[in-house]
Each structure stands twice: as C-alpha cells, then as structure tokens.
Amino acid sequence: MAFEPQRFIHAANLRLDVPVSFQTGEPLTDELRFAFEDATLHAFDEVIEASVRHDVDFLLLSGNVFVEADRSLRARLTLLRGVRRLAEHEIQVFVLPGDSDPPEAWRAIPEMPENVSVVYSSNPEPEELYVKDRLATTLSSSMWFGEADAFGIRVLARGTDGIQPFRIGVVSKAKYEEARRMAAMAASASDETITASLMHVASGEQISGPPSSIDSNDDDPTRVWRSIDAEGGAHSRKADPGRRGVKRSLETLEVSSADAHPSLDPGFIRYVDEILHDGQLNFLALTGELARTTLWRDEGVVHCPGTTQPRSQMEASGGACSLVEVSETGEIRISSVDSSCVDWKQIELNVAPHTNLSFILQQMKTLLLGQKPGAADRIWSVQWILRGALPDLQELARNDLDVAAAVELDELKHSGRTIRLLHEIRSLPNAWPLGDPPTSLADQYQQIAGRSRILTDDALQSLIDTSQELTAGWKQRLTSLLPAVDPEQIMAKLRTDGATWFVPDFGRGDSGVDDNADKSNDVDLSDDIDGAQDESAKKERSDDLDETTDFAAEDVDDDADEDESDD
Template identity: 30%
Template sequence: MSIEPFRFIHATNVRLDEPLQRTGPLEEDARQIAEDATLIAFDRIVESCIDRDVDFLLLTGNVFVAEAFTVRARIALERGLALLADADVPVYVTCGDADPLTAWQGRITDPGNLTLLSSTDDDPVAALRDGRVLASLFVVATPGIDESALSLSGPAIFRIPDSTTWQVGLLGAGSGAEVYPGEMQQDSSDGLSRVDELVRIAIEGGANYLAVGEGTARATLKLNGGIAHDPGRPQGMCPNDTGVHGCTLVEVSEDGRARLTQIPTAAVRWESYSIEVDDDTSWDALVEAMQLQLMEAEPQPGEEVWLIDWHLAGAGQTLQALCEEHAQRELVELVEAELESAETPRRQHRFHIETTCSALDLEENRAWAAWQEVLRTESGRFLGSLRREVHDSDWSRSEWGRRIRNSLDDIENQQIVEQGERIGRKWLGHGREMQ
C-alpha cells in the first residue's frame, strides 16, 4: 500500500468534569488539581493536536457523561473544539454509552470541524487534507449492539471497496470490545464474544486500524493486516487506574504502517505498592525499600500529584508501630527526604496495614484449615456465577452495569483467595480454637 503519510491523535473516555473516585483527603492545592483533572487532560489532548500539527483528532466515546453534563464540561469541550477549528484540525467522534448521539445534538455548539458517527449504518467518512483523502472512517460496533443479530460476515460496511485508502474502524466506549495484548482467539466457541469476533473480521476485511474506546487499559493487538488499539483513559479515575495515562499519537507512513506513541496527559497519577514486613525488617530497611519502589516509577511530563497506596503486610514491631498515624507521618518524612526535587510531583501517601499471625497458630487452627478449604473450592464458583448474573441482567448495558462488568473482569480468582486469606488470618489466627 502506498499512501500519503499522515498523523492523528486517538483518545477515549475523557469523561469531562467527572470527579475522581476514592482520592481520600487531599491538601488544598492537590484537591483543586484532582477536581480539574479530567478538564486538564482534555486541554492537553487539544494542545497536543495543535503542537504536533495532526491531521485530525479521533475521540471514541464517553467524552462526557450526559447524565451529569456540567457547565464546566460543556465550556471546556466547546473551547477545545474552537481551538482545534482555528488550527484546521477536524474532530471525529464515535458516540459512547455515556455520551449518546442525542446528548451531542442540540447541546454542543459545533464550530464547523465536528463529525459525529453513531451507527453501523452510517456511510464511511473521509478524513481529508487539502481535498485529498487520507483515511476512511466507519463504525464497527456501538453501545448496546445486538450481538445475536450479527452475522459472521460482519456488517456490510466491511466490504471495503477501496483498498488504496487507509481504513479506520470505530468501536465506541460501551460496545463491549476490549483489547488484550497478544493473539486473539480464532474460535468464537472458546469464549470470544461476537463483538470481539467483529474485531477480527474487520481486520481481515481490510481495516488497517481499529480504534477501540473502552478505555479500561492501554493495549494494542496486532493481527494480520492491521492493529486494534485502545489508548486507555487520558486521566486515571480511581486507585485501580495506576501508572501513566494519556492519548495516542498515530503516525501512518507511506507503506501504511502505523507507529503508536503514548502522550501523557494526566495531572493526577495513582500508584500502588506492596511490601512484606517481618520481625527482622528494621525501620531503615523499610524506608529504603519504599524509596526504591518510588525511584523505579519515572514521573511523566504534566504529572502534578501522585496518590500512592502502600500495602504493608506481615508481622513484627515495625509493622505494629505503623498502625499509629504519627508513625506513618514520620515514615513518609523519611522516605521523602531523599527523593524531593524540583521536578518531583507532590506525593500523597496512604497506608493499608495487614498484620498476620504466626505460622504455628495457623497450622494448629482447624477453623483456618476449614476456611482455606472454602476459599479453594468456592471462590471460583462464586466469581463465575456473579459474572453470569451481571452479564445476563437487563441493566448490564447501563452505565452502572458497564462499570460493574469492568470491575468484575478485572478481578481474578486468586485475588479473592488472597483477600480471603488476609481476612482469615486476622479473624482466625489468634484466640481460642473455634469449635
């Protein structure tokens, strides 16, 4: 394939002016940054489009939450669209489950550069530069898509007539398609959903790039002839969203190959670290271990606040002392003393202390043995049953249903076992034997 090189930015799940979840108490400056975090991320997406002179911006759903569409969100969105219009940057939007087509129509002022795509019945849209076609954009799947009505040949739009044009397939947030690195299963009977099957069919049908909008995590899946990519959220929304967040710069070369580069946009970053503590762990050793963890995570441009969860588990006097808040404050001061610099984001630390009992206590505790047996035999059954109940329910396609589905998909059976063991140690490891 010989085409005219071009570049665009792909972002999803901006969720303008939606509050971050479970931040805990924050100092005044940090709290203001957290309150503005999603607005800051969108501003940085717009700035990146202009600074990098992209040919268009692609937003794959949930730009805002229609049910809680604030004045601040609307102003930020319209200001960003206007800035991009002044820079001659078109904006293509695939509607998501949180921002359906009806929420855009009549509520957002279009400065002339906005194109909405919301249905698999929509005709392909040509992305142009100086009147020349750079790419063809079409909808592959939408929120609430009826998977039972899909044929294995896919929507008619997959019959791509022009193989010389770079093809971009769109899967908006809430369509149910998620990208996992590695190889996609080829047999739908092995658990591959029909929407995920569409991803494979679209690539085989001639799509060069599938823009996935779920935004739960950044991931790229390479298939024969093309790639499926989810840039992840531009701003982490909760403690589970650890690490770097941003949008993706897609640079398409003359031979049709795409190079993907993450552009950090988050002002607030979550991190979570676990450290085992025992009777031999000294205060100095713990400080050093925490500092090493922090030094391995490199701050990204624009990150202003880090919210760090420390999970300290084990036994010993050092861990027992950290059950007191004043000891936690002293520990943070020692950790920060060696790490502070002009470029370091301000860090806020939270501690989760889990003390365990001795191995001898547990070995002789019949209640603990019985509890382990319950975890071993029932945890997987419980998780599978819960997933089936949620996926089969009528409300599973709602916004809250989607959040619950995503949370369940992030849970592994081993996590339930480990959490159950922590609870069991706390309640069953000491005291008299339960009869």
C-alpha cells in the same frame, strides 16, 4: 498499496468534569480537592497539548467525551476551548459518539467550531480528510459497508493517483451482541417461513422440515455479520492479507498477541475480521471499553486507547492516549502518550524484623524515587502493601506510620519536578509458624485461610451463582462488586484475627532472661504498692488521732463552760 503518510492522536473515555475517587486517611487541603475535581479537565488539556506537540493531522475522540446526564457546563466549555485551540493550528477533530455522549448531545452543542466533525451512525457517507489536496483519511460509524447501499449511496471512498485513503471505522461489543441477536431472529424467522412453505397444499400435512439444529455441528463458527454482497446473492470475498498492505510496525509499543486477549472471545474476533474485510477498513476504533486494548489482524488493527484519566485504583492501568502513525507503505505504529495528572501507584515493601519508623520511611522514599513519573503527573496516590511478621506490622501501626508518611513524604522531588503524594498503607502479615505436626486448631485455621483459590473471582462468582437465597437482582449487584474485592485485604484480616484468636503469644519473646526481668519488675512493683499502702495507712491513723484530739479538746472546753455557769 500506497497511503498518504499521516499521524493522529486517538483518545477515548475522557469523561470531562467527572472527579476521580481516592482513599486516604489524611485530611485533604482545598488545593488537593480541587486538583482531584479538575483531573479529567487537565487530562484533556494534555491531549490537546500532545496533538499540537506532535503536529498531528487530526484528533480522534471515540466515545464518552463527556457525560450528558451530568449537564456539566465546565465540560462543554473545556471541550470548546480545546478544539478552538486546535483550530488555530489547523488540526481537524473527528468525534465518534459513545454511550454517555449520544449523538443528540453533540447536536445540542451550539456554535461548534468548523474543524469539528461528528461522525453519526445515521449518515452512510463517510467523513473525509484531505492532506495536501489529496484524500488521506475516511471515517464512518455506519454498521453497513460496501461499494454502495440499496439506495445507490457511495459509502466506500476511492483514492486518486494510486493513493488509497486510510479507512477508519468503529466497533464495540454492544454492537456485536446486537448483531448476534438480529442474526438469531432472522434465522428463526427464516426457519418458520421454510416450515410454513413445506406444507402440502391439499392435506395441510408437513412434507419435510428444515434440518434440525441438534444435528448441526456446534464447532462451526456462527456468521453474525452479513455483508451487502452476501445479501445480494453473491458469495463474500475471500480475505487477502496482502490486498491493502497494512502491517504492524516492528517498533510499535503495542506488541501483545492479538488472538490471546482475555476479554475478547473468538466470536467477537471473527466479527471484527468480517468488518475489516467487508468494509475494507484499516483501523477500527473499539468503543465501550476502559482498558487499553490493541488487536492486530491481517487486514487492519482494532484499538482502544483506554481512558485519559483513571478515576480509581481499579483503572490504574489507563491514563494515556495513543499516537497512531501511518507510513506510505501502510505500516502502522501505535505508541502511548501519557495524559493523566493523577496517577495510582501500588508498591510492595517487605518489613524486616525490628524495623523502626525512621528506617521504614527511608525505604519508602527510596522506592518512590525508583518510580518513573509520567510527563503529566502531578499527584501520586500511593498504595503501600507492607509484608512482614504481625508484631512488626502492629508496632509500626502503633507508632502511627500513616501519620509519619503523610508528614515526612508529603511531596517528592523527582527530575526537577514536584509531585504531591497521598498514602494508603495496608498490611499483609506473614503466616505464623505451624506446629510439628500441624494438628492444632490454629494450624487447621491457617491451612483453610491460606487457600488462595477461595478468594479468586471464579470461586466467588460460583458462590454467587449457586446461592439459592439470593435473588437475581442481588446476584447482579454482587457480581458488579467483584472487581472491587481485594483478596490481600481479606487475607490480612483473616491472619490478624486468627493470630488474636489462636496464637495470642505469636512473635513474643519467651527467653528466661525476659521472664526474670518480668519477675523482678513484678517484685519491684509489688514493693512500691506495699510501700504506698503503708504510707496511706499511717496517714489515715494520724488523721484519726488528730480528730480524736480535737474531739477531746472540745469536751474539755464544754466542761469548763458548764463549771463557769454553775458558779
């Protein structure tokens, strides 16, 4: 099946005028503080520039463009300025409202440019885009698809001259859960109706009931999507992978396996397949997710570009929008386009024994030069993980490595660009040597603290769920904090405290030369102390002698005065 060749930029989770969060021990200048506050606005500017640079047919914004609860004027002004610039280049903008920017918020924006079309779920008619006077793309966020609805409204556009439009829809896990609940309620109501209808009219006794759910096969997939054809009594059509000829490009950058995605359960994937089939869709915009996700199916593709600007280290995998290209044969190519001006880096560095401050700074600079900057990068927030022996790490901390990095590595010249650097230095000490045999209290402590499974998300989640002292509210709060738990920092604290408690001499030299030197130093120090004490004693005795002489002289003078008075 033939399509009109087209390309578009897909962006989501812009969250305009929401500042990013950062952790650093160094004071921030006003310039840096303003850069962090304006990071999401600059990311949107990068999306607009990418749309113009790639000469796209339209820009697709799928949810959370701004946060309506913040009532940010800067967010709206930035949005209007960007879409008006696209209007100058005759680029259409399609908006799929999300959770933080509901349809009511978009309706309240005055003087929206004509090139902006908001795809409301209440509108069964899809939005259409014409390229060269030919229908090229349709977009709809309605939950129900088919040839026509109960009122005869056409919700599936037809192409002309053998050219079919590229059909785009929307899906989310929230809608999937809602569909599951509605299907369960409908099934429960149907069972009650059947049970009531099987009552004997005269006696009122139940003749036979519906089959028990206990006897049903739990392995059978639960159909949570009901197409219009199925509601009308007809059987749903079988999927025909070659019906629309949509396929993934071999050159695409999104090559991960579709069915093996960890965050998508099999039920949701079946739900997606039914939407693609019943709506005859080619592309589904996945909303409500912050992670970049691509799910390739036989009849289309499900895609979420992530977030245009990560707000913290936890979202560091985002920071891009997507360029989607569709060929005339239906081949889809999705590539990532960098849009974040603040990027998070995490770099590990092994500290060799007796490493001094200047050498470690040179190593850090070399590793920074090896990082590939994004096209929009302006600031790097670098988290350093230093691994090595505890005495070496403590020596670097005493020499103020964090201050030296902030002064010596405040910016980086890379590929003719200047990138501002912020550093957060964390230390993960190595384990101390075990005894032979490892039976001491220190060895037992290290063996328990070194079990990585204790710090996994599953283990912590199990600890929260099985606790009898936590209320449901506290369990929910602690579960929401699990993504922020840093196992390496916990391990570093355990090893540092354990070395202080059980192995106070860990890493210190114990050779005879050092002991003799220490003894000689102690002797010299004692001699100095004795000499100082002798000098102090001599001074005190001389002071006492002077005072005695003064008192004797005063007595002589007094006696002389008395003799004169007698005369």
